Amino acid sequence: MKYTLKIVVMMMCLLLVTTAVAKPGARLENDHSQPTKKIVTKHEVPYFPSARQGGVLFVEDRSSDWGGPPTYPDPVWEAMLDSLFGAGNYGWYGATMTPGENGPDLATMQGYDLVIWHTYDYWWTDTAALTATDQDNLGQYMEGGGYVWLISQDGLYTGVPYSWMNIYFGLATANEDYLFPADSLQIHGLAEIDSITLWSIPDYGSNPFFPDELIPDAAAWVVLEDIDYPNDIGIFYDAGVWLSSFWSVDGRVQPGSAYWGDWVAMVYGMLGPDLFSVLGIAETPSQTPVGRLQLAITPAPTVRTATISYTLPKADYVKLQVYNKLGQHVATLVDAHAPAGSYKVTWNATDVPNGVYFVRLTCGGASTATNVVVVK
Numbered sequence: 001m002k003y004t005l006k007i008v009v010m011m012m013c014l015l016l017v018t019t020a021v022a023k024p025g026a027r028l029e030n031d032h033s034q035p036t037k038k039i040v041t042k043h044e045v046p047y048f049p050s051a052r053q054g055g056v057l058f059v060e061d062r063s064s065d066w067g068g069p070p071t072y073p074d075p076v077w078e079a080m081l082d083s084l085f086g087a088g089n090y091g092w093y094g095a096t097m098t099p100g101e102n103g104p105d106l107a108t109m110q111g112y113d114l115v116i117w118h119t120y121d122y123w124w125t126d127t128a129a130l131t132a133t134d135q136d137n138l139g140q141y142m143e144g145g146g147y148v149w150l151i152s153q154d155g156l157y158t159g160v161p162y163s164w165m166n167i168y169f170g171l172a173t174a175n176e177d178y179l180f181p182a183d184s185l186q187i188h189g190l191a192e193i194d195s196i197t198l199w200s201i202p203d204y205g206s207n208p209f210f211p212d213e214l215i216p217d218a219a220a221w222v223v224l225e226d227i228d229y230p231n232d233i234g235i236f237y238d239a240g241v242w243l244s245s246f247w248s249v250d251g252r253v254q255p256g257s258a259y260w261g262d263w264v265a266m267v268y269g270m271l272g273p274d275l276f277s278v279l280g281i282a283e284t285p286s287q288t289p290v291g292r293l294q295l296a297i298t299p300a301p302t303v304r305t306a307t308i309s310y311t312l313p314k315a316d317y318v319k320l321q322v323y324n325k326l327g328q329h330v331a332t333l334v335d336a337h338a339p340a341g342s343y344k345v346t347w348n349a350t351d352v353p354n355g356v357y358f359v360r361l362t363c364g365g366a367s368t369a370t371n372v373v374v375v376k
Helices: 002-022 075-085 132-143 162-169 260-271
Strands: 056-061 091-096 114-120 147-152 171-175 185-189 197-200 213-216 220-226 231-238 243-247 294-298 305-312 316-324 329-338 341-348 355-363 366-374
Touching: 056 075, 075 260, 114 132, 132 147, 132 162, 162 171, 162 231, 162 243, 185 366, 197 260, 197 366, 213 220, 260 366, 294 355, 294 366, 305 316, 305 355, 329 341
Parallel strands: 056 091, 056 114, 114 147, 147 243, 213 231
Antiparallel strands: 171 213, 185 197, 185 220, 220 231, 231 243, 294 305, 305 341, 316 329, 316 355, 355 366
């Protein structure tokens, strides 16, 4: 089913390319012949960080125009790393655009403490998302003490070996494509990034999310889950010599949107002292996760009014807001400082159309969200 769907998408894209070729003056809307911003490319000397900075290299290994966001460099991750490190204070490799094209070599990666390697939704099975050379270089890098955060939606589907993933990422097995296609995911951090919840919406050129359920071996543990199903979609592995994490889906949130602060907090949690520990003194968090928030809505579905119950683990400034499925603000129910404890508030849904809405609770730097269906 998945293969057929993606082949149809590919044929449609090929038709567009053919049309553009037939008209020499025409250009595809997602023609990326020139990067939108020049950071550190694969053709230049990579940035070598000072001791104060974390030393992160981001690898944009998209391998096609269709499998990643519509422009490159990836604006979501560029904004993310700028917010945490400052523009120019990290390395950027790519974007790779040709299937089978290798990523950075071993010497380049060894200039950094952490490599965030993102293959987006490259799903062609004739060439694995990580080439044999990439696998060899990454393995040597980790065996030398390097840290790797691999984000690969369809890497297993393309043929990246399970045996290699077990050795370097602690992955025992996976249930591929437990959900497809998904136009959004409600994801929640676990373990070291517990208490952070957000809605992730893909902006890839041709495909929505095709997440895999990840089953770690005894030495690894789960750090990210899909709340609605639920399934584990992100794991972390401490091998002693190296640290690594594998996510089968991105937590993509557009900069400035409702969940952008939560996405920043989640990435900070991954890079901060509890996990990869690559953020220097200068990168203080804008949002620090606190204890677990609790949020529940009754009745389900809601006809006229909904009772929203929530619990705060500590005293802090609280916001309780409602958004529609497009991420547009609908209502603010609470906007005030509150002590720790349990609360209830009523939302009058008589003036909104039928559909799915998301209730988001924030308390200081922590947040959680859940959905409510309005049916009249």
